[in-house]
Amino acid sequence: MSRTEIKIGGFGGQGVILAGLVLARALSLYEGKQAVFTQEYGAEARGGSSASGVVIDDERVDYPYPLNPDIMVLMSQGAMKTYLPLMKDGGILIIEKDLVRLDKIPESVGEFHSIPATKLAEEVLHNKIVTNIIMVGFIAKVTGVVSKENIKRSVLEMVPAKVRELNDRAFETGYNYDEGAE
Amino acid sequence: MVTEAEKQRLLEREAATIPRGDVYIVEERCKGCGLCIAFCPKKVLVESDRINEKGYHPPELVEKPPVDVCINCGFCERICPDFAIFVKEKKVNNSEQ
Amino acid sequence: MSSKDIAADEFLSGDAAAAEGAIAVGCRFFAGYPITPSSEVAERMARRLPEVGGIFIQMEDELSSIAAILGGSWAGKKSMTATSGPGFSLMMENYGLGIMTETPTVIVNVQRGGPSTGLPTLLGQGEFMQARFGTHGSLEAIALSPESPQECFDFAIRAFNLAERFRTPVILLMDESVGHLFEKVRIPPQRNIEAVSRKLPEEVPYPPFRADEDLVPPMPPLGDGHHIHVTGLTHDDEGRPEMTPKMQEELMGRLVNKIRLYKDEIMDIEEDGIDDADIVVVAYGITARSARRAVTLAREKGIKAGLFRLKTVWPFPTERLRELAEQGKKFVVAEVNTGQALIMVEQATRKDAVFVGKYGGEPHKPFEILNGIEEALHADN
Amino acid sequence: MPIIKADKYPLDPYLRTERLPHVWCPGCGLGIVLNAFLRAMQKLGMDPDKTVVVSGIGCTGRTAGYVKMDSFHTTHGRAIPFALGIKAARPDLNVVVFSGDGDLFSIGGNHIIHAARRNIDITVIAVNNFIYGMTGGQLAPTTPETSITTTSPYGNLESPFNMAGLMAIAGASYVARWTTVHARRLEKGLEKALSKRGFSFVEVMSPCPTAFGRRNKMKGIIDSMMYYQKYAIIKDNPNPLDGVIKPNEKFVIGEFMDAEDEPTFDDKLWELTKRDFLETSQADRAKWILEHRRHLETLATLIAGENIAPQEGEMDE
Numbered sequence: 001m002s003r004t005e006i007k008i009g010g011f012g013g014q015g016v017i018l019a020g021l022v023l024a025r026a027l028s029l030y031e032g033k034q035a036v037f038t039q040e041y042g043a044e045a046r047g048g049s050s051a052s053g054v055v056i057d058d059e060r061v062d063y064p065y066p067l068n069p070d071i072m073v074l075m076s077q078g079a080m081k082t083y084l085p086l087m088k089d090g091g092i093l094i095i096e097k098d099l100v101r102l103d104k105i106p107e108s109v110g111e112f113h114s115i116p117a118t119k120l121a122e123e124v125l126h127n128k129i130v131t132n133i134i135m136v137g138f139i140a141k142v143t144g145v146v147s148k149e150n151i152k153r154s155v156l157e158m159v160p161a162k163v164r165e166l167n168d169r170a171f172e173t174g175y176n177y178d179e180g181a182e
Numbered sequence: 183m184v185t186e187a188e189k190q191r192l193l194e195r196e197a198a199t200i201p202r203g204d205v206y207i208v209e210e211r212c213k214g215c216g217l218c219i220a221f222c223p224k225k226v227l228v229e230s231d232r233i234n235e236k237g238y239h240p241p242e243l244v245e246k247p248p249v250d251v252c253i254n255c256g257f258c259e260r261i262c263p264d265f266a267i268f269v270k271e272k273k274v275n276n277s278e279q
Numbered sequence: 280m281s282s283k284d285i286a287a288d289e290f291l292s293g294d295a296a297a298a299e300g301a302i303a304v305g306c307r308f309f310a311g312y313p314i315t316p317s318s319e320v321a322e323r324m325a326r327r328l329p330e331v332g333g334i335f336i337q338m339e340d341e342l343s344s345i346a347a348i349l350g351g352s353w354a355g356k357k358s359m360t361a362t363s364g365p366g367f368s369l370m371m372e373n374y375g376l377g378i379m380t381e382t383p384t385v386i387v388n389v390q391r392g393g394p395s396t397g398l399p400t401l402l403g404q405g406e407f408m409q410a411r412f413g414t415h416g417s418l419e420a421i422a423l424s425p426e427s428p429q430e431c432f433d434f435a436i437r438a439f440n441l442a443e444r445f446r447t448p449v450i451l452l453m454d455e456s457v458g459h460l461f462e463k464v465r466i467p468p469q470r471n472i473e474a475v476s477r478k479l480p481e482e483v484p485y486p487p488f489r490a491d492e493d494l495v496p497p498m499p500p501l502g503d504g505h506h507i508h509v510t511g512l513t514h515d516d517e518g519r520p521e522m523t524p525k526m527q528e529e530l531m532g533r534l535v536n537k538i539r540l541y542k543d544e545i546m547d548i549e550e551d552g553i554d555d556a557d558i559v560v561v562a563y564g565i566t567a568r569s570a571r572r573a574v575t576l577a578r579e580k581g582i583k584a585g586l587f588r589l590k591t592v593w594p595f596p597t598e599r600l601r602e603l604a605e606q607g608k609k610f611v612v613a614e615v616n617t618g619q620a621l622i623m624v625e626q627a628t629r630k631d632a633v634f635v636g637k638y639g640g641e642p643h644k645p646f647e648i649l650n651g652i653e654e655a656l657h658a659d660n
Numbered sequence: 661m662p663i664i665k666a667d668k669y670p671l672d673p674y675l676r677t678e679r680l681p682h683v684w685c686p687g688c689g690l691g692i693v694l695n696a697f698l699r700a701m702q703k704l705g706m707d708p709d710k711t712v713v714v715s716g717i718g719c720t721g722r723t724a725g726y727v728k729m730d731s732f733h734t735t736h737g738r739a740i741p742f743a744l745g746i747k748a749a750r751p752d753l754n755v756v757v758f759s760g761d762g763d764l765f766s767i768g769g770n771h772i773i774h775a776a777r778r779n780i781d782i783t784v785i786a787v788n789n790f791i792y793g794m795t796g797g798q799l800a801p802t803t804p805e806t807s808i809t810t811t812s813p814y815g816n817l818e819s820p821f822n823m824a825g826l827m828a829i830a831g832a833s834y835v836a837r838w839t840t841v842h843a844r845r846l847e848k849g850l851e852k853a854l855s856k857r858g859f860s861f862v863e864v865m866s867p868c869p870t871a872f873g874r875r876n877k878m879k880g881i882i883d884s885m886m887y888y889q890k891y892a893i894i895k896d897n898p899n900p901l902d903g904v905i906k907p908n909e910k911f912v913i914g915e916f917m918d919a920e921d922e923p924t925f926d927d928k929l930w931e932l933t934k935r936d937f938l939e940t941s942q943a944d945r946a947k948w949i950l951e952h953r954r955h956l957e958t959l960a961t962l963i964a965g966e967n968i969a970p971q972e973g974e975m976d977e
Binding site: 204205206207208209210211213214215216217220221227236238240241242243257259260261262263264265266268 | 662663664665666667668669670671672675680681682684685686687688689690691692695696699840841843844847881882885
Binding site: 307310329333334336339340342343347348351356358373504505507512 | 741750
């Protein structure tokens with residue numbers, strides 16, 4: 001695999017930082033890749049814009065920030081406006097179905113996926129905090145950028161013991177989400 | 183109750199053991215501030231006419247009678263800012279007084 | 280077998296990696312004051328130091344943080360503080376005390392945009408010159424500039440080793456981007472970590488500033504009857520203040536030369552594709568990663584460009600750059616400030632360089648440096 | 661009976677005698693304070709090899725240069741954090757900070773209140789001479805209102821710090837104020853401060869005939885010293901709030917705080933490095949931390965002025 005870039009954008013509190021971190025960590029520690037995780041955030045601790053970037057390569061990653069993401073994950077309307085224009089032609093676009101309004105999928109998008117991660121977190125898992133892990137499961141499934149086993153290992157190692165089971169279920173919810181069902 | 187005789191004996195013993203001191207000085211350290219002279223409770227020190235190598239007048243003992251003597255109270259060595267003056271106890275008995 | 284006996288891979292930020300490197304080399308005393316973007320160093324130390332028998336103190340400000348680590352170092356502990364721009368400015372006076380009193384210690388500065396409060400959460404590289412000339416008076420500085428969490432770990436170790444070897448404060452000059460990005464860090468088994476410790480005197484009492492032939496004095500420990508006197512005043516080898524031009528010459532001469540004479544041992548430069556290069560890109564820290572990409576892009580376009588990366592920014596590789604200039608190479612300097620390494624490069628090469636600067640906030644996009652390379656290619660000099 | 665010439669002084673073993681006479685002016689109280697400190701050390705049998713003296717900058721800051729111990733003459737205002745670093749790293753050493761009012765309470769003001777708050781086990785000897793002496797007699801944070809200094813030529817407009825009160829309130833375990841005239845009590849006070857566990861603070865009011873006295877109606881050395889004899893009132897357990905000093909008015913000296921011994925900041929730092937402490941529950945750690953700071957209770961009784969009279973109930977069997 002040559003250089004691959006992933007961008008996850010949303011607002012503070014959605015957990016986009018942790019989502020990027022678990023992904024990059026899995027790639028780096030368990031998949032034998034070179035992976036860099038970077039983050040962007042506003043001054044506000046909650047509610048401001050927030051984004052994480054993952055750059056993957058077989059060799060040493062030089063420039064560590066996504067320039068033209070191959071995989072774009074958008075979890076807010078603000079992030080959509082900021083980041084969508086940066087996407088690489090033919091890339092994979094993933095959106096939070098209820099939070100991102102997209103009149104028309106740009107023609108340059110190679111593959112499109114959507115998931116109501118927030119609603120699933122609230123209705124299936126009764127805890128909004130795992131929205132990001134649902135998204136991580138979904139990203140793993142639809143992009144195949146990381147194996148299920150390795151990304152799950154990364155998630156479960158990164159969350160506190162007492163919420164491990166919840167995160168496990170959240171991950172499975174995202175991983176097994178059937179886009180066609182709705 | 184303490185008898186008069188006992189009282190007398192005690193007073194005599196006390197007189198016999200009033201401490202007496204010898205006064206020493208590391209003269210080149212003296213800056214002639216005069217604190218030892220001013221604060222000596224028995225006023226046994228005066229400024230001398232001599233000057234040390236820094237040009238200060240170190241203290242000397244009062245010589246002219248009637249004068250009190252050093253009682254080794256050690257206040258001069260505590261009030262001296264220059265680690266110059268100090269006292270050492272001298273043992274005396276009544277007959278020497 | 281304990282985890283210390285085998286190499287371990289961890290996915291760490293540059294800040295966390297710097298803390299782990301310090302712990303690995305034996306740092307057991309940290310005093311600091313929170314400031315973005317260096318706070319993660321302190322946070323990591325706060326959690327980790329007690330686990331390894333070390334002391335962490337959050338001080339009331341940066342003035343006291345550096346004073347405390349100087350005290351900690353004299354008390355025999357390998358000591359460190361970490362800060363960012365404004366805090367680094369506040370530390371400058373006692374950085375000078377550390378130089379003057381030959382106190383081994385490590386100061387981490389995770390640079391952000393400035394001056395003043397500037398861009399607390401965003402990148403800057405504005406302390407290149409401050410790391411060298413920030414405190415008053417004459418001195419030689421040692422400053423290391425990592426480009427990745429792995430290097431934050433490795434350079435923290437090296438910073439301590441240089442500090443202990445030369446009895447001087449060493450600056451680990453990071454930047455926000457390197458401090459905040461996460462990458463795999465290979466932590467070697469403890470036995471593979473080279474840890475240098477200060478020379479100790481063999482006699483008691485030993486004068487605290489009486490140097491050996493290498494110009495570095497053994498450092499007497501406290502509490503052993505050395506009765507050392509340590510002062511920021513110009514002093515003789517016993518530490519006695521002696522404020523004369525003659526003593527100043529003697530003392531400064533030794534303090535400066537103990538670094539200058541070992542410049543080659545200290546300097547660490549990465550030269551990538553320099554030999555056949557027409558254009559040499561000089562960069563450090565995060566900017567070097569943009570520059571590396573730019574050099575690759577230039578090579579793809581048939582331009583012979585190479586990367587000259589300052590892993591140690593101080594001492595500065597003046598002689599080597601002059602040699603490259605004499606071979607006819609042209610220079611591009613990229614950094615996130617208004618031209619600081621630029622001054623040193625132009626002075627070394629005795630010619631104008633193409634400057635690709637940014638005022639701060641974000642690292643260079645590779646194409647920005649590529650443009651600089653193309654500009655240099657077409658320049659006359 | 662002549663005065664006997666000597667070439668040695670009883671405290672010489674504690675002094676770098678080759679550096680004497682010291683730089684301080686004739687009649688300066690600093691030598692008296694140093695003398696009292698060394699006597700207190702001697703009395704307590706403190707090992708000079710295990711004692712570290714740290715000073716800042718200024719006249720008092722030169723003290724470190726005269727003691728035959730491990731000694732540090734640091735930067736202006738930073739003696740306290742430097743000393744804190746030493747004590748935290750080497751709790752087995754006695755660490756004494758010897759510095760002036762300007763160094764400790766102006767440029768270093770932030771550090772001393774935090775050191776007191778943390779209750780680090782160091783002793784601070786703060787010499788208060790009302791003035792910046794070494795730089796030529798400028799206004800200090802302790803200069804009494806109306807005093808003439810080179811930077812308050814029309815009389816000081818500012819109120820000075822009540823240093824002793826401030827320290828007691830900030831968290832010091834032991835606080836006393838004496839003057840150079842009260843040399844014996846000073847010596848005793850220093851003995852107590854040096855043997856106290858926790859942050860101990862002794863303010864010593866000391867004359868600066870050269871830079872302060874001369875401009876403020878103290879004609880000479882003796883006058884400058886007599887000021888303290890004339891105006892000082894010794895009180896038992898004074899209220900720390902009563903430590904305010906006004907020009908040419910009576911002021912209080914004595915022990916403003918003498919809290920019970922308890923684990924100090926450095927004790928706590930080292931406790932934290934013990935595996936069993938780290939592995940205990942957060943609730944147990946919290947309990948331990950809280951058990952070991954009763955300073956506020958002592959302070960409350962002092963401020964209420966009830967510390968001398970027995971509390972109700974204590975009288976009963």
